[in-house]
Amino acid sequence: MVRTVTAGAIGRLSRVLVAGGLTAYFLFRSDPAAVLRAAADANLSFVLLAVALTLVDRALMAWRWLALLCIVDRQQLPPIGRLLQIFFVSTFLGTFLPASIGADAVRAYSLARDRVSGADALASVFMDRMLGVASLLLLSFASVLLVREVSSSRAVLTAVIVTSVACLVTILMVFSERVGVSLARLLSRLPISALNRMSQAIVASVQRYSRFHFVLLNVLGASVGVQIVRVIQAYCLGRALGIDAGLGVYFAFVPVILIVMLLPVTVNGIGTSQAAFVWFFSRVQVAPAPAFALSVLFVGLGIVGNLPGGLIYAFGQSRSNAVS
Numbered sequence: 558m559v560r561t562v563t564a565g566a567i568g569r570l571s572r573v574l575v576a577g578g579l580t581a582y583f584l585f586r587s588d589p590a591a592v593l594r595a596a597a598d599a600n601l602s603f604v605l606l607a608v609a610l611t612l613v614d615r616a617l618m619a620w621r622w623l624a625l626l627c628i629v630d631r632q633q634l635p636p637i638g639r640l641l642q643i644f645f646v647s648t649f650l651g652t653f654l655p656a657s658i659g660a661d662a663v664r665a666y667s668l669a670r671d672r673v674s675g676a677d678a679l680a681s682v683f684m685d686r687m688l689g690v691a692s693l694l695l696l697s698f699a700s701v702l703l704v705r706e707v708s709s710s711r712a713v714l715t716a717v718i719v720t721s722v723a724c725l726v727t728i729l730m731v732f733s734e735r736v737g738v739s740l741a742r743l744l745s746r747l748p749i750s751a752l753n754r755m756s757q758a759i760v761a762s763v764q765r766y767s768r769f770h771f772v773l774l775n776v777l778g779a780s781v782g783v784q785i786v787r788v789i790q791a792y793c794l795g796r797a798l799g800i801d802a803g804l805g806v807y808f809a810f811v812p813v814i815l816i817v818m819l820l821p822v823t824v825n826g827i828g829t830s831q832a833a834f835v836w837f838f839s840r841v842q843v844a845p846a847p848a849f850a851l852s853v854l855f856v857g858l859g860i861v862g863n864l865p866g867g868l869i870y871a872f873g874q875s876r877s878n879a880v881s
Contacts, residue, residue: 572824579828583835583849591846595798596853603797604854607790611862614786619644621688621779622664625681627772628765635671642869643667649866652825659825661686680762688773690819692780696788696812784812794854798847802838810837830856 584592622644626634634640643664651660661682668678766773792807814833818826834852835845 572822576823576828579823579832583831583845587835587845587849591844592849592853595847595850598799599794599850599854600797600799603793607793607797607854607858608861610786610790610793611858614783614790615645615648615862615865617779617783617786618648621776621783622681622685624772624776624779625684625688625766626677627769628680628762629673629677633673635668635673639671640668643671645866646870647866649863649870652860652863658686674758674762676758676762679759680766683759683763684766684773685776688776689780689783690816692777692784693812693816693819695781696784696808697816784815787811787815790858791851791855794858795847795851798850798854800838800843800847800851802841802843806838806841810840813837825856827856 619641623637623640626640635643647660647664647667650663653659665675665678665682668681669675788807788811789804791811792804795802795807814830814837817833818830820829823829831849831852834855835848838848838851839845
């Protein structure tokens with residue numbers, strides 16, 4: 558137990574150090590004064606347009622998670638208002654958690670507290686995450702095939718391959734009974750019986766999605782829509798900073814950048830986002846300072862999008878339903 562806690566603490570500390578080290582390195586490489594000038598001169602109209610688009614992506618994200626609750630017995634589901642409360646509060650609390658899946662964990666925990674099966678709750682956020690990653694891959698594959706700078710980067714190809722394997726395993730787990738049985742047998746070897754039972758229950762819940770092909774297709778379409786909105790957000794922020802790059806450049810680079818940000822080596826993509834934006838946009842002759850400023854604004858935009866959940870958490874919950 559002590560070893561597990563120590564390993565977890567070391568892992569969290571190492572991610573913080575990597576995040577801080579990457580951010581500091583690329584900040585000073587970009588010239589802090591130049592970064593501040595780029596940010597200070599940003600066109601507020603384009604920034605506000607990017608902020609407005611967060612309403613669109615959050616609405617799509619909320620809808621796709623609600624759709625993925627199709628495996629839950631309707632009599633067990635909380636009211637729609639409570640589900641939306643859980644979604645938005647979880648996105649807010651996830652901002653402060655040390656992993657990119659922090660919001661998913663809060664969402665599953667909150668849903669389970671409302672008497673939904675814990676396995677079904679975890680399966681819904683797992684499928685939400687994996688279909689989101691799958692939508693990124695669909696856009697990223699085009700970048701890998703069409704943009705030489707993307708296909709020549711080992712780090713980018715590694716990120717794409719890792720996420721592709723994760724998505725493939727998920728697809729096989731959903732639609733292949735043989736893979737599901739094999740995975741259940743593998744999980745049965747876990748040394749902790751409670752973890753063993755829970756893991757097998759989650760696999761069974763995930764496999765129930767095989768009866769909802771149309772829902773999965775719609776959710777995948779909504780996920781692609783979310784990624785397109787995020788690309789447009791980055792384009793608006795780039796225009797605000799005076800970056801002279803066409804929308805096609807953003808569609809080529811941003812999906813792959815988002816995959817790089819998912820790598821569990823830093824805290825919430827901090828550091829990896831700065832490295833990725835500076836590296837990619839240097840391929841089209843964008844100076845480091847505006848590229849670094851773009852990365853900071855893009856990460857900040859995600860935090861702004863989570864603020865409505867903070868308002869709900871602070872003012873819209875009764876004490877009995879508060880997410881802790």
